[in-house]
Structure formats: structure tokens, C-alpha cells
Amino acid sequence: MNEKNSERMLEDLAIPTVDVSPFIVIGEDEDHLARKSAAIETISRASSEYGFFQIVNHGIPTELLTEALELSEKFFGCPGEEKRKSSPGMGAPLPAGYSKQPDHSPDKNEYLLVFPPGSNFNIYPENPPRLREVIERVFDHLVGLGSLLQAVINDCMGLPPGFLKEYNHDRSWDFMAALRYYPATESEDNGITEHADGNCITFVFQDDVGGLEVCKDGEWIPVVPQQGRIIVNLGDVIQVLSNNKFKSATHRVVRKERSRHSYAFFYNLNGDKWVEPLPEFAEKIGKKPEYRGFLYKDYQDLRLRNKTHPPSRPEDVIHINHYAIP
Numbered sequence: 338m339n340e341k342n343s344e345r346m347l348e349d350l351a352i353p354t355v356d357v358s359p360f361i362v363i364g365e366d367e368d369h370l371a372r373k374s375a376a377i378e379t380i381s382r383a384s385s386e387y388g389f390f391q392i393v394n395h396g397i398p399t400e401l402l403t404e405a406l407e408l409s410e411k412f413f414g415c416p417g418e419e420k421r422k423s424s425p426g427m428g429a430p431l432p433a434g435y436s437k438q439p440d441h442s443p444d445k446n447e448y449l450l451v452f453p454p455g456s457n458f459n460i461y462p463e464n465p466p467r468l469r470e471v472i473e474r475v476f477d478h479l480v481g482l483g484s485l486l487q488a489v490i491n492d493c494m495g496l497p498p499g500f501l502k503e504y505n506h507d508r509s510w511d512f513m514a515a516l517r518y519y520p521a522t523e524s525e526d527n528g529i530t531e532h533a534d535g536n537c538i539t540f541v542f543q544d545d546v547g548g549l550e551v552c553k554d555g556e557w558i559p560v561v562p563q564q565g566r567i568i569v570n571l572g573d574v575i576q577v578l579s580n581n582k583f584k585s586a587t588h589r590v591v592r593k594e595r596s597r598h599s600y601a602f603f604y605n606l607n608g609d610k611w612v613e614p615l616p617e618f619a620e621k622i623g624k625k626p627e628y629r630g631f632l633y634k635d636y637q638d639l640r641l642r643n644k645t646h647p648p649s650r651p652e653d654v655i656h657i658n659h660y661a662i663p
């Protein structure tokens with residue numbers, strides 16, 4: 338196959354891009370309503386075919402996203418000793434602050450993890466000085482975007498208005514990570530091993546290096562970087578609630594010749610929530626539930642154990658199939 342053809346095929350496979358301005362700008366005219374229903378249509382299709390899409394005109398300034406990436410690059414460029422000044426304290430549910438994947442981990446990256454601004458668990462680097470302010474602004478913006486996208490997904494799922502908002506109203510489990518992936522070596526290019534996210538909705542923005550890939554029908558599709566775009570992927574909670582109608586897609590990061598920087602924000606769910614297929618996607622339409630119900634924190638604990646006590650056989654790693662009804 339010549340290069341043009343293979344480029345064309347990748348373009349055809351690329352994850353859909355959606356203009357979400359019709360959900361932000363108020364308007365009742367015909368054109369506005371048509372653009373809104375086109376966006377709903379694309380998101381519904383993307384959610385069931387890919388579990389991934391990208392959004393534009395989301396209202397978060399491109400300069401803010403770019404600055405966040407530049408500041409994290411500065412931070413990760415500091416000597417290890419400097420970075421370790423913001424190592425996690427004890428007692429947080431996840432290691433808030435700076436961490437590096439342990440040497441034995443197949444994931445080759447380092448990250449700075451934060452909970453919502455104001456959380457006592459947060460540990461921010463002092464340098465570069467603007468990093469904290471910019472991260473907190475990005476976080477607040479992404480919480481707002483999470484609430485917007487959750488309402489859109491609620492519509493796409495055909496749920497009663499406000500259903501997901503009411504179900505997932507507590508924001509204290511949300512978190513965000515600034516990530517740096519090391520350059521690939523001759524023998525090794527894994528950045529993050531293939532996985533699906535456990536939460537509700539994830540947002541990612543990345544620099545121009547690339548490396549994020551989504552698995553669709555057994556093929557790995559690269560998510561080509563474009564400044565200002567935000568990548569949206571659905572997590573296991575939405576997959577279970579929708580009884581497999583909407584996908585929590587498997588994805589991974591492969592390392593490139595340069596260091597890659599990205600941010601991943603997890604619009605999460607309170608650990609005390611019960612997760613199971615909604616009747617709208619099971620009994621009410623004559624389908625059997627494909628998962629048994631579970632307490633969200635139990636699932637999160639199992640996922641964390643995968644990391645702290647990695648099973649020796651890959652097939653023993655726990656993911657959402659743990660709750661699947663055979």
C-alpha cells in the first residue's frame with residue numbers, strides 16, 4: 338500500500354471530532370438546534386463505536402492548556418532532587434504530589450497528581466511558581482466541562498434529564514495528573530500499558546509529540562495531537578450503567594523519540610456509589626444485565642492492588658470483566 342493510501346485509511350479511522358459550542362452558547366433558532374442534534378448524534382455514535390472522541394470550541398482557552406503543558410515540562414525538567422520535594426505525604430487515597438513509576442513497572446512515566454483545589458492532600462511544587470495557579474485553573478475548568486459533558490452523555494443515553502447529575506453529584510473523588518513519558522529506547526516503547534479507565538469521563542490534552550492510541554475492533558488508532566483539542570473518553574462506570582452500549586475503550590501510550598507531556602483529568606464517582614446496569618438498558622428493554630452490581634470503592638481498591646501487588650500472570654489483572662455476568 339502506498340503512503341497516501343495508508344494515511345487516508347488512518348484519517349478515515351480517526352476518532353470523531355465534535356464542536357460542542359451548541360451546548361455552551363444559548364440559542365433556540367433552527368440552525369442552533371440542528372447543530373446541537375448533529376453533535377448529540379456524533380457523540381452517541383462515537384461513544385458506542387469508539388468510547389473516544391475529541392472536542393473543539395469547549396470554552397477552555399487554548400493558551401491556558403498550552404501554558405499548563407509548558408509549565409509541567411519545566412517542572413519535569415528539574416533535577417530529581419527538586420521534584421522529590423513534592424513527594425506524596427501519607428494517608429491520601431492516591432499519591433497526590435510528584436511520583437515516578439517504580440523501575441519494575443512496565444509503565445514508563447512520571448506524574449504530578451492533584452485532587453480538587455483546596456484538598457488537604459495536595460502537594461504542589463514551588464517551581465515553576467505559576468504551575469499551581471495554572472493547574473488549579475485548568476482543574477476548575479475541567480470540572481465544569483465534566484458537568485457539561487455528563488449532561489450531554491445523559492441525553493445521548495436517553496436518560497431522564499438530570500439523572501447522571503443527581504447520581505454523580507459529589508466532586509471530591511475527581512483528580513488530575515500532569516504526565517511526562519520518557520523517550521523510547523531501542524528495545525522499549527511502552528509509556529502506559531493498555532488499559533481502560535475505571536471512572537465516568539476522562540479528559541486528556543497533550544503536546545505535539547503523540548503516542549496515545551485507542552483500540553477499535555482490534556486495531557490501534559493513534560490520536561493525532563492538535564493544539565487546543567480535548568480528548569474525551571468514557572470510563573467503566575458509563576460502560577456498566579449503559580450495559581455495554583457505551584464503550585470504555587482500551588487505550589495505551591507508546592513512547593516516541595522525544596519526551597511527551599499530557600494532562601489526564603478524571604471526572605470520577607464517589608466511592609460509596611453503587612454501580613450496576615440501569616433498567617433502561619436491561620429489564621426495560623428485555624435485555625439481561627451484563628454486570629453484577631458493585632460498590633465503586635471496592636472496584637477502585639482492586640484496581641489499585643493491580644498496581645501495588647502486580648499479579649504475575651497478565652490474565653489475573655483485575656478490570657471491569659471481574660463483574661461481568663458470564
Ligand SMILES: O=C(O)CCC(=O)C(=O)O
Nearest residue numbers: 516534541549590599601
Ligand atoms: O497521557 C495520556 O495521553 C493518557 C493517560 C491515560 O490513559 C491515563 O492516565 O489513564
Ligand SMILES: [Fe+2]
Nearest residue numbers: 532533534588
Ligand atoms: Fe487512561
